[in-house]
Structures are given as structure tokens and as C-alpha cells.
Amino acid sequence: MLTKEELEAVYKKFDDDKIVKLAMDESKSLREDAVPILEQEIIRRNLDDKLLEWIKWERNFFKGAELESIKAVIKNSQCTECGGKDSEIKGFNIHYYSMFDSTFDANIIVCERCGKRARKKSYIKTATLGWISFYGIISVPLYFIGEIIASFSRENTSKEIIESFIFENTGLIREYGIENIRDLIYNSNLVQMKSDEITE
Ligand SMILES: [Zn+2]
Numbered sequence: 395m396l397t398k399e400e401l402e403a404v405y406k407k408f409d410d411d412k413i414v415k416l417a418m419d420e421s422k423s424l425r426e427d428a429v430p431i432l433e434q435e436i437i438r439r440n441l442d443d444k445l446l447e448w449i450k451w452e453r454n455f456f457k458g459a460e461l462e463s464i465k466a467v468i469k470n471s472q473c474t475e476c477g478g479k480d481s482e483i484k485g486f487n488i489h490y491y492s493m494f495d496s497t498f499d500a501n502i503i504v505c506e507r508c509g510k511r512a513r514k515k516s517y518i519k520t521a522t523l524g525w526i527s528f529y530g531i532i533s534v535p536l537y538f539i540g541e542i543i544a545s546f547s548r549e550n551t552s553k554e555i556i557e558s559f560i561f562e563n564t565g566l567i568r569e570y571g572i573e574n575i576r577d578l579i580y581n582s583n584l585v586q587m588k589s590d591e592i593t594e
């Protein structure tokens with residue numbers, strides 16, 4: 395691990411774009427003592443003050459009672475997919491195996507009904523298109539065995555997906571407020587679903 399002095403030297407060498415990118419995208423994951431060094435660099439270079447504010451938002455992590463209350467808001471929010479409010483909102487890992495050994499993997503936050511529907515669709519895709527692959531004969535059965543194993547930990551997966559969503563969106567939730575969390579869920583689902591089929 396770099397010492398504080400080494401880290402200062404590294405940040406000094408970065409160009410402005412890299413400092414902005416670090417502040418915008420990675421300040422959440424920085425180690426505690428790196429944050430003041432980054433802030434100093436922003437001030438020294440006269441970069442936009444808003445970056446300092448953003449870092450504060452991003453690192454103002456949700457914990458304890460506040461975290462629990464956000465989870466409760468998400469759980470009872472309106473589904474971004476069907477607009478329904480009567481089925482609990484959960485985190486779902488949707489993945490399938492498709493043609494030519496391509497795979498799809500997304501973590502979405504939707505109501506139980508929409509999540510189950512998406513999972514069913516991914517089973518059908520795997521069971522049909524998955525065979526049109528060089529490794530289909532191995533990968534398709536492995537996929538379904540994996541699904542059986544995954545079914546034992548669905549509640550836990552849902553909890554992890556929601557916690558990770560809250561962490562990833564710390565700054566945005568701070569900025570826009572918990573009352574607008576549905577828009578952030580909508581965006582997050584959109585980004586996840588766009589990750590498209592990746593050919594390995
Ligand atoms: Zn729904």
C-alpha cells in the first residue's frame with residue numbers, strides 16, 4: 395500500500411481529466427486517507443468546486459437506521475417495470491446463456507412478479523438458444539444446475555443487489571433525495587439491461 399507521501403506524488407502527476415474522473419467515479423471507493431489528498435489536488439488546480447461537494451455526498455455512506463429506512467422505501471416503492479405497488483420490490487440477478495456461447499448478466503430491482511417473469515424468460519432463452527453454441531451441451535445443463543443452487547440464496551442475493559445499488563448511488567441519493575429513488579432505480583435497471591449479450 396502506498397504511503398500518504400507516495401499517494402500525493404501519484405495524484406500530482408495525474409492530469410486534470412484524471413483527477414476529475416477520480417472524483418466523479420471513484421471517490422466512493424478510495425481509502426480514507428486518500429480523500430483529503432484528492433481534495434487538495436482539486437483546490438490546488440482550481441478545478442470546479444462542485445467536485446468537492448460531490449465527494450462529500452459520495453462518501454456520506456448510508457449506515458444503520460438510515461440505511462434500513464432506505465431499504466424499506468425501496469421495498470415498498472412502485473415497480474419501475476410495471477408500475478405496480480402490490481408486489482414487493484426485490485433485487486434479481488437475471489442471466490442467461492444464449493446463441494454462440496454469449497451470456498447475459500444483469501442485476502435489476504423490480505417487483506417480485508416482474509422479476510419472476512424475467513427469470514422465466516431467461517430460462518426459455520437458455521433452453522432454446524443456448525443449444526446453438528459450441529459449448530451448449532455442457533453450458534446449458536450447467537446453467538440449470540447453477541440456477542437450482544442459486545434458488546437457495548435468492549433472499550440473500552436480493553439483499554446484496556439492493557445494498558450494492560444504494561452504495562453505488564450514494565451521491566445521487568444524497569443529491570436528489572430518497573423521494574426520487576424510483577428514478578435512480580429506473581436508470582440503474584436501464585444500464586444493467588443495456589449491458590447486452592457479451593460473447594466470451
Ligand atoms: Zn413489476
